Amino acid sequence: MRYTYSAPLFAGLLGGLLALATPAHAQTDLLNDLEKQTADSTKREPVAATFKGTHIINSQSVETPGEGTLAFLIQHRFGTLNSGAYNFFGLDQAVLRLSFEYGITSRLAVGVGRSSQEKTFDGFVKYRALQQTSGAHPMPVSVTLFASSAITTLKFGTATQERNTSSRLDYAYQVLVARKFSPSLSVQLMPTLIHRNYTPLAGMQNDVYAIGAGLRQKLTKRIALTADYFYLLPGYAADHYTNALGLGVDIETGGHVFQLHFTNSSGMVEKFFVPQTTGNFFKGDIYFGFTVARNFTVKSQLK
Amino acid sequence: MNRSLSFLLPAALLLAALGQASAQNKYMTKTGQVSFFSSSPIEDIEAKNQQVAAVLDFGTGQLAFSVPIKAFVFKRTLMQEHFNENYLESDKFPKATFAGRFNGCDAAMLATAGPHNVQVEGDLTLHGVTHHVQVPASVELKSGQLLAFATFPVASADYNIEIPLLVRNNIAKIVTVRVALACAPVAGAASPGR
Numbered sequence: 133m134r135y136t137y138s139a140p141l142f143a144g145l146l147g148g149l150l151a152l153a154t155p156a157h158a159q160t161d162l163l164n165d166l167e168k169q170t171a172d173s174t175k176r177e178p179v180a181a182t183f184k185g186t187h188i189i190n191s192q193s194v195e196t197p198g199e200g201t202l203a204f205l206i207q208h209r210f211g212t213l214n215s216g217a218y219n220f221f222g223l224d225q226a227v228l229r230l231s232f233e234y235g236i237t238s239r240l241a242v243g244v245g246r247s248s249q250e251k252t253f254d255g256f257v258k259y260r261a262l263q264q265t266s267g268a269h270p271m272p273v274s275v276t277l278f279a280s281s282a283i284t285t286l287k288f289g290t291a292t293q294e295r296n297t298s299s300r301l302d303y304a305y306q307v308l309v310a311r312k313f314s315p316s317l318s319v320q321l322m323p324t325l326i327h328r329n330y331t332p333l334a335g336m337q338n339d340v341y342a343i344g345a346g347l348r349q350k351l352t353k354r355i356a357l358t359a360d361y362f363y364l365l366p367g368y369a370a371d372h373y374t375n376a377l378g379l380g381v382d383i384e385t386g387g388h389v390f391q392l393h394f395t396n397s398s399g400m401v402e403k404f405f406v407p408q409t410t411g412n413f414f415k416g417d418i419y420f421g422f423t424v425a426r427n428f429t430v431k432s433q434l435k
Numbered sequence: 436m437n438r439s440l441s442f443l444l445p446a447a448l449l450l451a452a453l454g455q456a457s458a459q460n461k462y463m464t465k466t467g468q469v470s471f472f473s474s475s476p477i478e479d480i481e482a483k484n485q486q487v488a489a490v491l492d493f494g495t496g497q498l499a500f501s502v503p504i505k506a507f508v509f510k511r512t513l514m515q516e517h518f519n520e521n522y523l524e525s526d527k528f529p530k531a532t533f534a535g536r537f538n539g540c541d542a543a544m545l546a547t548a549g550p551h552n553v554q555v556e557g558d559l560t561l562h563g564v565t566h567h568v569q570v571p572a573s574v575e576l577k578s579g580q581l582l583a584f585a586t587f588p589v590a591s592a593d594y595n596i597e598i599p600l601l602v603r604n605n606i607a608k609i610v611t612v613r614v615a616l617a618c619a620p621v622a623g624a625a626s627p628g629r
Contacts, residue, residue, distance in 0.1 A: 162490060166488055167532075169488070170488040180505075200512075386602030427512070429510055429512075434482075
């Protein structure tokens with residue numbers, strides 16, 4: 133009889149204590165519950181901003197302008213640093229490439245460019261085949277496919293030197309494979325094929341193969357060191373030309389990205405800098421250059 | 436037998452009653468909207484997030500928000516990149532959260548028609564910095580859904596969000612944050628904290 137009274141009393145007390153105890157931690161518990169319920173263990177998030185720009189230095193990066201974004205790029209190379217005081221250490225000369233790049237979708241981008249070197253027009257397509265992700269079963273790398281064709285519009289002068297249209301064309305194909313190892317370090321590998329319809333000298337390869345590598349190391353939130361390099365696979369081009377090397381700094385000012393660099397290549401299209409670089413970086417054949425990109429929003433992402 | 440029944444029954448009833456009460460008064464969404472506006476003489480900036488998770492408990496007067504920073508969409512893709520990489524550092528601080536309570540409307544009042552003004556108070560955590568804030572809001576029960584709205588200012592400097600000198604004139608020092616939720620009642624869920 134004694135027990136039958138005390139048991140409900142005890143239960144009631146316990147219940148009351150529980151009810152009193154809950155509000156103290158309820159605020160954070162409510163948030164924790166919410167976090168638990170929204171946590172999706174299968175969710176994968178794309179890794180963004182592997183590189184600051186669509187170009188590292190000479191090479192393209194895995195990045196494309198976002199959907200509906202038009203990028204206007206001004207690329208500049210002055211003369212070589214070792215050209216002496218008479219040429220103001222290269223600043224008297226300049227090679228320029230202007231280009232537009234447009235993101236048709238978040239994966240697909242097209243671009244056109246015009247280089248002053250050999251009066252060359254180029255057009256290219258970039259497709260982000262894979263994007264690096266974090267989360268469950270993450271994709272370890274981003275892969276972007278790149279194809280470009282370039283046509284020189286130089287007047288060749290005399291009739292005997294005149295060339296037909298197809299002989300003015302060169303093509304470049306690349307698989308850009310990049311990984312952002314940490315928020316500050318990104319690395320890119322670039323197997324490259326350059327196909328030239330016309331080669332002026334006997335023994336020159338129509339197809340030139342190269343392996344490129346690029347790097348971005350952030351120093352601060354808005355300043356990063358960059359490098360890219362193309363190693364020519366053995367052949368005529370490797371015997372007679374040098375591997376393109378670039379070292380640079382990316383500076384982000386808010387709306388623009390300024391890329392300042394030193395490279396042994398004056399060309400800014402694949403067909404120039406991969407198989408036709410002549411400068412020896414370590415003997416002072418260094419071109420100072422920069423790339424400025426300005427983005428225009430053609431189509432707003434906000435509906 | 437008699438003894439154990441008399442022990443279990445009230446306890447079970449009590450638990451059931453508690454669970455029932457909060458289950459009916461709890462509303463939740465995973466697709467709430469939070470947007471913000473920055474207005475300056477040079478440009479207006481807007482971003483929208485439609486993946487906000489929120490829960491409001493009218494039984495206890497408590498609420499919580501979880502906002503995934505990477506889900507903010509800007510007009511300009513580059514702006515979105517800078518927002519994540521440099522301003523909010525979303526790799527380091529992937530979420531903004533709010534946990535607090537609201538006064539001015541309980542379950543009984545909510546049942547009556549029309550929007551009800553409430554005062555929300557709690558801890559807002561953004562960019563790894565927590566501040567206690569008070570925000571006026573309104574709640575309304577409409578065709579079974581709880582609609583909640585709030586507008587409040589956030590000063591980026593308070594949350595250690597650094598804005599570079601060159602764009603300082605483009606970005607307002609105080610941005611306006613808007614919250615719009617349509618929450619569904621949580622069916623048969625256990626009450627929080629148990």
